[in-house]
Amino acid sequence: MIRLKNEKQISGIRTSCKLLSAMYKELLPLVKAGVETLEIDRWVRNWIKKAGGKPVFLGYGSKKNPFPAAICISINEEVIHGIPSKRKIADGDLVSLDCGIDLGGYISDQALTVEVGKVSASAHALNVATRECLYKGIAAAKAGDRLLQIARAVQGHAVEHGYGVVREFCGHGVGLALHEDPQVPNYPHGPNPRMSGGMVIAIEPMINQGIGNVEILDDGWTVVTTDRKKSSHWEHTIAIFSDHTEILTKESLSAQGCSKEM
Numbered sequence: 001m002i003r004l005k006n007e008k009q010i011s012g013i014r015t016s017c018k019l020l021s022a023m024y025k026e027l028l029p030l031v032k033a034g035v036e037t038l039e040i041d042r043w044v045r046n047w048i049k050k051a052g053g054k055p056v057f058l059g060y061g062s063k064k065n066p067f068p069a070a071i072c073i074s075i076n077e078e079v080i081h082g083i084p085s086k087r088k089i090a091d092g093d094l095v096s097l098d099c100g101i102d103l104g105g106y107i108s109d110q111a112l113t114v115e116v117g118k119v120s121a122s123a124h125a126l127n128v129a130t131r132e133c134l135y136k137g138i139a140a141a142k143a144g145d146r147l148l149q150i151a152r153a154v155q156g157h158a159v160e161h162g163y164g165v166v167r168e169f170c171g172h173g174v175g176l177a178l179h180e181d182p183q184v185p186n187y188p189h190g191p192n193p194r195m196s197g198g199m200v201i202a203i204e205p206m207i208n209q210g211i212g213n214v215e216i217l218d219d220g221w222t223v224v225t226t227d228r229k230k231s232s233h234w235e236h237t238i239a240i241f242s243d244h245t246e247i248l249t250k251e252s253l254s255a256q257g258c259s260k261e262m
């Protein structure tokens with residue numbers, strides 16, 4: 001069931017989203033070669049706690065294997081759900097960050113992929129195109145239109161560039177819980193409800209240099225490309241109103257990532 005949000009709820013979700021984007025803005029200069037991904041997780045936990053929020057990813061999932069960190073850090077062939085570890089970020093890495101905050105019961109969700117140091121031209125091109133996929137998807141999110149318009153826009157742009165679209169994972173309703181209905185796939189598939197005012201969704205293309213196929217590592221979380229080629233991931237939380245669509249999370253990249261060239 002799709003839970004439409006009222007004005008007060010959207011206002012609360014907006015505040016949570018602004019906080020998350022502010023967190024990223026401070027975090028991004030720390031995402032550089034030589035830094036352990038565990039250090040980033042510690043910083044994120046601390047920042048969210050100080051801001052009065054809760055990290056929604058921490059402890060998410062099954063009781064047997066809950067996600068052990070506040071932020072997912074997925075490097076190169078890792079697509080999503082990378083677990084922070086003693087691994088050090090290296091020059092040339094594509095580092096995907098994905099985080100969510102619960103602020104007073106209102107949930108935000110945002111992801112972006114940072115280019116660390118000198119990345120290859122092909123990795124940069126993938127990252128630029130994936131970010132474009134996100135914005136094409138957002139442009140297709142309009143009250144009155146069908147949800148899979150988003151999927152067509154995302155997939156169309158990725159395929160045009162010869163990239164693979166991840167099919168096993170998708171965007172989702174968000175705001176009062178981390179994962180709500182509807183599912184928002186990146187290729188046309190499944191239910192196709194009409195979008196309407198009050199819908200809050202996370203659009204999150206996961207696009208691969210090679211084929212779209214992925215597998216999950218033995219840790220039960222880390223999703224990697226089966227061909228081990230690089231992947232990029234961009235996500236915004238958006239609110240659909242009857243007459244316009246608002247991006248609730250904000251672009252946080254400045255010196256890093258691919259925003260310079262956009």
Ligand code: MG
Nearest residue numbers: 098109110111
């Ligand atoms: Mg996310």
Ligand code: MG
Nearest residue numbers: 109171202204
């Ligand atoms: Mg999400």
